[in-house]
Amino acid sequence: MIDALIPRSRSRETRAEPRVALDSEAILAAYRRWAGIYDAAFGLVSKVARRRTVALINRLPGERVLEVGVGTGLALPYYAAEKRVTGIDLSADMLARARRRVAAQGLATVAALAEMDAEAMAFPDQSFDIAVAMFVASVVPHPRRLLGEMRRVVRPGGSLLFINHFAAEAGPRWWIEWALAPASRALGWHPDFATDALLPPEDRAQAVFLAAPPAGLFTLVQLAR
Numbered sequence: 001m002i003d004a005l006i007p008r009s010r011s012r013e014t015r016a017e018p019r020v021a022l023d024s025e026a027i028l029a030a031y032r033r034w035a036g037i038y039d040a041a042f043g044l045v046s047k048v049a050r051r052r053t054v055a056l057i058n059r060l061p062g063e064r065v066l067e068v069g070v071g072t073g074l075a076l077p078y079y080a081a082e083k084r085v086t087g088i089d090l091s092a093d094m095l096a097r098a099r100r101r102v103a104a105q106g107l108a109t110v111a112a113l114a115e116m117d118a119e120a121m122a123f124p125d126q127s128f129d130i131a132v133a134m135f136v137a138s139v140v141p142h143p144r145r146l147l148g149e150m151r152r153v154v155r156p157g158g159s160l161l162f163i164n165h166f167a168a169e170a171g172p173r174w175w176i177e178w179a180l181a182p183a184s185r186a187l188g189w190h191p192d193f194a195t196d197a198l199l200p201p202e203d204r205a206q207a208v209f210l211a212a213p214p215a216g217l218f219t220l221v222q223l224a225r
Contacts, residue, residue: 045214045217046074046134046135046218047074048212048213048214049134049163049212049213049218049220050074050075050078050134050163051075051078052163052212052213052220053075053132053134053161053163053212053220054075054079055078056161056220056222057079057083057130057132057159057161058078058079058080058083060129060130060159061129062128062129062130062159063082063083063084063129064084064086064127064128064129064130065079065083065084065085065086065128065129065130065131065132066085066086066087066088066123066127066128066130066131066132066150066153066154067085067086067087067088067132067133067134068088068118068131068132068133068136068146068150069088069089069090069118069133069134069135069136069139070087070088070089070094070095070098070113071089071091071094071098071134071135072094072097072098072101073087073097073098073099073101073102073107073110073113075134076098076101076102076105076107076109076110077101077105077107079109080109081109083109084109084111085109085110086110086111086112086113086114086128087110087112087113087114088113088114088115088116088118088121089113089115089116090115090116090117090118092115095113095114095115098113099113118133118136118140118146118149119140119141119142119145119146119149120145120149121149121152123153124153125152125153126153126154126155126156127153127154128153128154128155128158129154129155129158129159130154130158130159130160130161131150131153131154131158131159131160131161132160132161132162132163133146133150133161133162133163133164134162134163134164135163135164135165135218136162136164137162137164137197137198138164138165138166138193143193143197143198144197144198144200146198147160147198147199147203151225154225155225156225157224157225158224158225159222159223159224159225160222160223160224160225161220161221161222161223162198162220162221163212163218163219163220163221164193164198164218164219164221165217165218165219166193166194166195167193167194195219198221199221203223206223206224207221207222207223208221208222208223209221210222
């Protein structure tokens with residue numbers, strides 16, 4: 001019934017592509033607006049999902065962790081003492097708040113925070129044991145470039161993790177997300193972000209998917225490098 005309402009250009013075969021493109025300028029503008037209220041507006045709803053993701057990272061082998069899209073550093077206090085975390089973000093406004101958090105809480109696990117494009121990282125190959133992107137895949141202009149860069153900078157045998165909202169593949173929720181898509185540039189992320197926009201079929205077949213609170217709104221994806 002819902003499919004009868006979906007324009008032909010948005011059939012299941014083309015759902016991997018969000019309706020509205022995002023570029024770096026749009027993302028930076030959005031997060032300049034969000035930076036001051038990000039923790040209050042989004043921190044609470046994402047708290048359990050972030051903590052669950054970091055808890056998984058803390059159980060994984062390897063010390064060197066790359067957090068892509070570290071934002072204001074909401075996840076940084078939860079890393080185990082033996083981890084050494086490097087955080088990157090495109091937004092200087094968000095990073096400024098992350099640095100204040102690190103200083104105020106004396107977070108010795110944080111090795112570095114750097115302003116960097118997640119789709120073109122400056123790190124050498126195999127620099128990390130683990131790379132994680134929390135609520136980032138639906139923000140970057142080219143999600144599969146993000147995946148490729150994370151794979152490049154993680155050693156063989158390491159782990160790639162994503163926690164994100166992914167659009168429903170059918171039903172009323174997908175229709176709502178599709179209808180919200182024109183607001184993507186103002187929001188700074190894609191409400192209609194499909195799993196296939198990030199993961200090619202071979203990766204999707206091998207990935208582990210875990211629903212995360214609240215009410216399965218977010219999904220934790222784990223891939224072996």
